[in-house]
Amino acid sequence: MSNPVKGAERSPSGKVPVVVVAGGGTAGHIEPALALADAVMRLRPDAKVIALGTERGLENKLVPARGYPLELIPPVPLPRKPTPELLRLPLKVRDSVRQTREVLARVGADVVVGFGGYVALPAYLAARGRTPIVVHEANQSPGLANKVGARFAARVAVAVPGTPLPKAEVVGIPLRRSITSLDRAALRAEARKFFDLDPDAPTLLVFGGSQGAQSINSAVSGAAKELAEAGVGVLHAHGPKNTLVVQEFPGKPAYVPVPYLERMDLAYAAADVVLCRSGAMTAAEVSAVGLPAVFVPLPHGNGEQATNARPAVDAGAAFLVPDAELTPAKVAELVVPLITDPERVTKMSEAAVGMGHREADETLAKIVLEAAGA
CATH class of the missing domain: 3.40.50.2000 (Glycogen Phosphorylase B;)
Incomplete structure (x- = not known):
């Protein structure tokens, strides 16, 4: 003892x-x-x-x-x-x-x-x-x-x-206190450097839970060209058992694939918008750090992930996209206009403040x- x-x-x-x-x-x-x-x-x-x-x-x-x-x-x-x-x-x-x-x-x-x-x-x-x-x-x-x-x-x-x-x-x-006490703005430069991301480009964080999600991987990587042309950088955790090959676009912000995010605090700090599943912990963390979100609930189970996302959606801090509707075209249509509109991003971030415990x-x-x- x-x-x-x-x-x-x-x-x-x-x-x-x-x-x-x-x-x-x-x-x-x-x-x-x-x-x-x-x-x-x-x-x-x-x-x-x-x-x-x-x-x-x-x-x-x-x-x-x-x-x-x-x-x-x-x-x-x-x-x-x-x-x-x-x-x-x-x-x-x-x-x-x-x-x-x-x-x-x-x-x-x-x-x-x-x-x-x-x-x-x-x-x-x-x-x-x-x-x-x-x-x-x-x-x-x-x-x-x-x-x-x-x-x-x-x-x-x-x-x-x-x-x-x-x-x-x-x-x-x-x-974790590293999440609830996170100052995203203060850590932004350090976080972008840690992941080799463009220091100034609007940045999308993508993950599908600890094991990754194939539908999310395919949809977002399939929109890599549209994201690059819009000047959007991407940090994409694809899961340790998955691989992700993404075309490079010279002169455009980097699309950075990683198997797993050891430093979620820095990942959140690097991002302007997140696209992810809506497990209970993920939904709570995303709201706690004030990140605008595109939630893609797991299509299995009893629908609890859609329930988890609902408070943030109702508050104007998130969008909900059914897994079956998530395609490269949907990413280009929904995410690109959102993440390239700083005023809209700020408004959604403010809506997340104060949510949760x-x-x-x-x-x-x-x-x-x-x-x-x-």
Whole structure:
């Protein structure tokens, strides 16, 4: 257990709080968990935070990079609906729960915080009746793991009103302080230089989630000529498993393809407009930094990405384009006139200011520490 930091606030019992976060799989689960972890450490520098994950998840890269220990457990496949097999704990679930329970006992967990997905479910089942549970749900339509976890959680935090979970408290989505405190204008020159972008050209940021999105890749790269002729630079994260070959146009602003954006703060600072999916975390971050957006919701699932985009669209800070309608022609028709109109960009950016819950990370951290008895 970590040594207490001199002068740190202590719990009434004097115990150092041990917080276990379960948010593996995609960046949409991992990043809010890490933002919470950072907030816990700001409030309680003597705390110990451990992340749960699986061998196949993106957490294997993101968690160690942020300085937190990662404990690996077997993944649990999640059916879309509760089934008798799930409730009877089949062999795979039982094995994962057993190993997770061993981890919780070994690290001395005082609270388990789940963010949904195939890492959260075994964490909830392992902690049930032994360790206090806090659930955070980012989407208005909860997934199966959080529906299960909320039944026996001490506290349930949600991002938006109307989320159908018992005891739901609206706190927003925990975001990294590097995002919520981002001064895009002050970092613009540094960010453009970091990505080898034109220092002065209007710049479009493009990404399709942590794994990329083929429809977005094809549509935007297919409009490279129109973007170049309009004097628009592009920073395009195409996904680590995808490749993107884009024609160069000498004398025009660069179109810069990258597999993955390690520095999202600099990517946001470099951009004037963003075209991206509208996962809950992405929509929250884009609004928090005041970027005008063209949201292209994932066409699968239960429509939660369109729901995530709606507040920004209604506020005049974003457009929504269905995935099936995103073509090179649509990019040329919608994005080029927008990004080359500074007055319009400024107006949309101002509309995004004040949206969301910028203190969600510390609000949730206080709930978690209270549940831990700290």
